[in-house]
Amino acid sequence: MPELPEVEITRRGIAGPLEGAIVELVQLGKPLRWPLGVDPRALVGTRLGTIGRRGKYLWLPLATPQGGSAGGLLVHLGMSGSLALLQTPLQSSSPPGPHDHFILVTNRGSLRLNDPRRFGAVVWSPSLHDDPAAKLLRRLGPEPFDAALTPEVFHAALQSRRTPIKAVLLGGEAVVGAGNIYACEALFQAGIHPALRADRISRPRATRLLQAVRSTLGRAMELGGSTLRDFTDVHGASGAFQAEAAVYGREGLPCGRCGTPIRRVLQAQRSTYFCAICQRR
DNA sequence: AGTTAAACCTGGTTGC
């Protein structure tokens, strides 16, 4: 999926068109990871508020016609999900595809979640601070661009973990947002070996890694994210970051910095790509 | 408690 850059690009794509839109119909396809948790008919007539993001989750708040809270929808794109925004009238829009599993029809266009693997989810919650949303967001660490996430705070979070730094980045407790692609890329940029225990990372190297996470995620957003197979923005456009990746998906190809072939190893059942020369323990 | 495996799914690619 979609890691943080792809989710943020999706948020930006739907925010303008859909904020203030009124829900006219909710259609469900095959089951996603978790049930919606509300009768879809109960959402008809509600109005979308300011669309937010927390980690790799989107939050679509809903208001009653009277302006009171109607809860909201917590959306996750899983491994293969993407949202499409169709601003054509419902009658003339293309019929839902076999992988369109959640469709939100509004007076300003339709939002479709296309997710072949169905690891994604759309869950109604009374608020972000109540279950089920609170439970799902509980373990998330700081946002990568939060000013409160200082190098000191980040280093302290690494100090309490003995697992490989790659796994810590994927875990999202020290900082959210980096998935398999961007964790590999950030570690390369910081010159850190992915198998290095997190608690063995010095303060200067932690500072460098935090900077690398931020610049990698930022650059990915500039390029429209990464499109390996499924991901596109809400208009169907592919991302371009994957062409700029230094290590991800480049097993056997020469490192752009030293020429040594990039290696692929498995860590916690996930492929890790790295340069054994440029990335040190 | 802290880490690691299994599970959830479909589909594209690779290799015999």
Add this chain to the structure above:
DNA sequence: TGCAACCAGGTTTAAC
């Protein structure tokens, strides 16, 4: 060409 094996952006849950 057919078919099996393997691989894929994530995260929860169960099991050592």
